[in-house]
Amino acid sequence: MMTGAIDIKKEAAPVQERAVGPWLEGWRSFKKSKVSLVGAGIVIFFILLAVVGPFIAPQGINEQDLAKRLLAPSGEHWFGTDDFGRDIFSRIIHGARISLWVGFFSVILSVIVGSFLGIVAGYYGRWIDTIISRIFDIMLAFPSMLLAIAVVSVLGPSLQNALIAIAIINVPNFGRLIRSKVLSVKEEEYIVAAKAIGMRDSRILFSHILPNSITPIIVQGTLAIATAIIEAAALGFLGLGAQAPAPEWGKMLADARKFLLNAPWTMIFPGIAIMLTVLGFNLMGDGLRDALDPKMKS
Amino acid sequence: MLHYMGRRLLQLIPVLLGMTFIVFMLIRAIPGNPAQVILGQQATKEAVEALNASLGLDKPWYTQYFSYLTGIFQGDLGVSLRTKLPVSEEIFPYLAATAELAFFAMIIAIVIGVNAGIISAWFQNSWFDYTAMIIALIGVSVPVFWLGLMEQWTFSSKLGWLPTSGREDVRNPITAITHFYLLDTLIQGRFDQFIEVIKRLILPGVALATIPMAIIARITRSSMLEVMRSDYVRTARAKGQKMFIVVYKHALKNAVIPVLTVIGLQTGLLLGGAILTETIFSWPGIGRYIYDAIGFRDYPVIQSGILIVAFIFIMINLIVDLLYTVVDPRIKYK
Numbered sequence A: 001m002m003t004g005a006i007d008i009k010k011e012a013a014p015v016q017e018r019a020v021g022p023w024l025e026g027w028r029s030f031k032k033s034k035v036s037l038v039g040a041g042i043v044i045f046f047i048l049l050a051v052v053g054p055f056i057a058p059q060g061i062n063e064q065d066l067a068k069r070l071l072a073p074s075g076e077h078w079f080g081t082d083d084f085g086r087d088i089f090s091r092i093i094h095g096a097r098i099s100l101w102v103g104f105f106s107v108i109l110s111v112i113v114g115s116f117l118g119i120v121a122g123y124y125g126r127w128i129d130t131i132i133s134r135i136f137d138i139m140l141a142f143p144s145m146l147l148a149i150a151v152v153s154v155l156g157p158s159l160q161n162a163l164i165a166i167a168i169i170n171v172p173n174f175g176r177l178i179r180s181k182v183l184s185v186k187e188e189e190y191i192v193a194a195k196a197i198g199m200r201d202s203r204i205l206f207s208h209i210l211p212n213s214i215t216p217i218i219v220q221g222t223l224a225i226a227t228a229i230i231e232a233a234a235l236g237f238l239g240l241g242a243q244a245p246a247p248e249w250g251k252m253l254a255d256a257r258k259f260l261l262n263a264p265w266t267m268i269f270p271g272i273a274i275m276l277t278v279l280g281f282n283l284m285g286d287g288l289r290d291a292l293d294p295k296m297k298s
Numbered sequence B: 001m002l003h004y005m006g007r008r009l010l011q012l013i014p015v016l017l018g019m020t021f022i023v024f025m026l027i028r029a030i031p032g033n034p035a036q037v038i039l040g041q042q043a044t045k046e047a048v049e050a051l052n053a054s055l056g057l058d059k060p061w062y063t064q065y066f067s068y069l070t071g072i073f074q075g076d077l078g079v080s081l082r083t084k085l086p087v088s089e090e091i092f093p094y095l096a097a098t099a100e101l102a103f104f105a106m107i108i109a110i111v112i113g114v115n116a117g118i119i120s121a122w123f124q125n126s127w128f129d130y131t132a133m134i135i136a137l138i139g140v141s142v143p144v145f146w147l148g149l150m151e152q153w154t155f156s157s158k159l160g161w162l163p164t165s166g167r168e169d170v171r172n173p174i175t176a177i178t179h180f181y182l183l184d185t186l187i188q189g190r191f192d193q194f195i196e197v198i199k200r201l202i203l204p205g206v207a208l209a210t211i212p213m214a215i216i217a218r219i220t221r222s223s224m225l226e227v228m229r230s231d232y233v234r235t236a237r238a239k240g241q242k243m244f245i246v247v248y249k250h251a252l253k254n255a256v257i258p259v260l261t262v263i264g265l266q267t268g269l270l271l272g273g274a275i276l277t278e279t280i281f282s283w284p285g286i287g288r289y290i291y292d293a294i295g296f297r298d299y300p301v302i303q304s305g306i307l308i309v310a311f312i313f314i315m316i317n318l319i320v321d322l323l324y325t326v327v328d329p330r331i332k333y334k
Helices: A002-018 A022-032 A034-056 A088-124 A126-140 A144-155 A159-186 A189-196 A201-237 A249-259 A265-292 B002-029 B034-039 B045-055 B061-073 B087-122 B127-141 B144-158 B181-187 B191-228 B231-238 B243-280 B286-295 B299-327
Strands: none
Touching: A022 A034, A022 A265, A034 A088, A034 A265, A088 A126, A088 A159, A088 A201, A088 A249, A088 A265, A126 A159, A126 B002, A144 A159, A144 A201, A144 B002, A144 B243, A144 B286, A144 B299, A159 A201, A189 A201, A201 A249, A201 A265, A201 B144, A201 B243, A249 A265, A249 B144, A265 B127, A265 B144, B002 B061, B002 B299, B034 B045, B087 B127, B087 B191, B087 B243, B087 B286, B087 B299, B127 B191, B144 B191, B144 B243, B181 B191, B191 B243, B231 B243, B243 B286, B243 B299, B286 B299
16 A cells, blocks of 8 residues: 555656646746846835835825925935925835726726627638627727727726726737637537537637637736826826816826926826836737747747 | 628728717717707707707617718718818818827837837846936826826927927917928928927927837837747847848848837827817817817817817727738738
8 A cells, every 4th residue: 555655646747747837837947038037126116116006105196395396306206296295206206006007907897808809700701700709800990099089089088998998908918819819729529529519609618719819818918007007198188088187197197298308207107107107008018928938939 | 802801891981880880879878968059058959959959969870870870971070060171171270280299209109119128138138228217117007198298398498499389489480382391381381380380399209208118118028029039130249240231131120010019009098188189288089079069069070070070080090000011921811
């Protein structure tokens, strides 16, 4: 008995070592690329900022001090103050929460809607596929920013509606991705087998097809967060996103335009904040693509 | 080839019809009544209703949609509610302004992007490669509108080298013929104005060019790296061909397809993205035209403007597809 058990262990051990899951393997190759690690570092930094920001910011979002209007950066106000005497450094820290929130949730929303439509189109095919695919074609035929502006003008300008507009314009990208994945997986033998033993469609979709689509969604999603953050800032800048007095970075830039000449710091720092966050997600997305999905390498 | 082109054009019809429908419905969903906007808050109910009737806005939506659709086929894009001018006449100068800016930006993006990509691939892992790719990475991450503002701050406010905004000097107005000012000033032999137009194109052009430039540089580099490893390139080098010829003549030819795809896609995106650049630089382009129309509930302008931009976007992508056969004769469309 004893020897038998040991034997099994001996045999099982090397197998376990070889069978490194795709995630661990992905992490190993992700870790190798310094650039992706820098990206992940930036992303984690801004996530932390969004979480603990309100507790560490030297001032509140709307703490005004009219005696201290448009002060240049100094020891007291690292990034200077704006035209209401508000501390720009504090506002940028608070703004991280808004930008990340829009970035994450708009992408999650488009992934959910896109996956649903993509799965339905790819799995059921025929006329449903034709209709959904044509709608995707039509949506992708519009320049995305223009479509986002049109959607926000219907819903009314607010941060939440900007989030919805950004989610809508990204739906076809994820929809197409999932659809093509479903089409390629659908013909695999194990799916045919699952069907043959009478597995329900919903079960096949959720336990076989969806897990197969996870990696491209993660890669595409990370890069989409970067774009979504820029688009949210752009809508805020045009006055169609976050409204005053929210410390949204794009809105801060729009308000700072008047002071371009005499108080450039009101403009420089929010811009750098946007750029760094977006850069972080782009670097991380590139790294994830190379690590998780070598076929997608550009 | 002709057959393929015909089929592609036929396939466009349902997409275009779908687009007219989506735009039509979207615009109708914008809250607010255009007649009320035109007449102001003080207008009587009767006046608003009368204007609604004369604009045809009191009819059911499908009647409105149908008359809109038949109008498009007759080249009638509607009449602007604000200026009372036909959109088909009014829109051209705005389109020309955006086209000129986009063209200028794309030239910058292609010349710098493609060459930076080629040199980076040629001297892979050199300091040039690293610098160029870091700049490209930052380039895709920078918000265009912020870049535009920083340019204004540096090059007009601080250094005073270039004008801050606008397409022409208001004290020295340009007589429009084609509405492409670079062309117009040349036709009229006004070289002083030609230089002025170029000066005013530089800042918005660079801002608009940044993202496509960065993307083009990255794609060119990776596509070139792949080609440079192939046997025929090694052969060319082995027989003693000059490296410059090998890179720019032999390798580039085979590396250009993905670059072309990206250029086409980016040109289309430029049209939509131009709205931010146009806002910052007070550029009287199509993006600004549509954006202002939204504020005025100017349905015909929003509708036709979005539709025209989307149409150009589709056509550019079609042209790129057709260009493949010119660049690579091995590709044959049936």
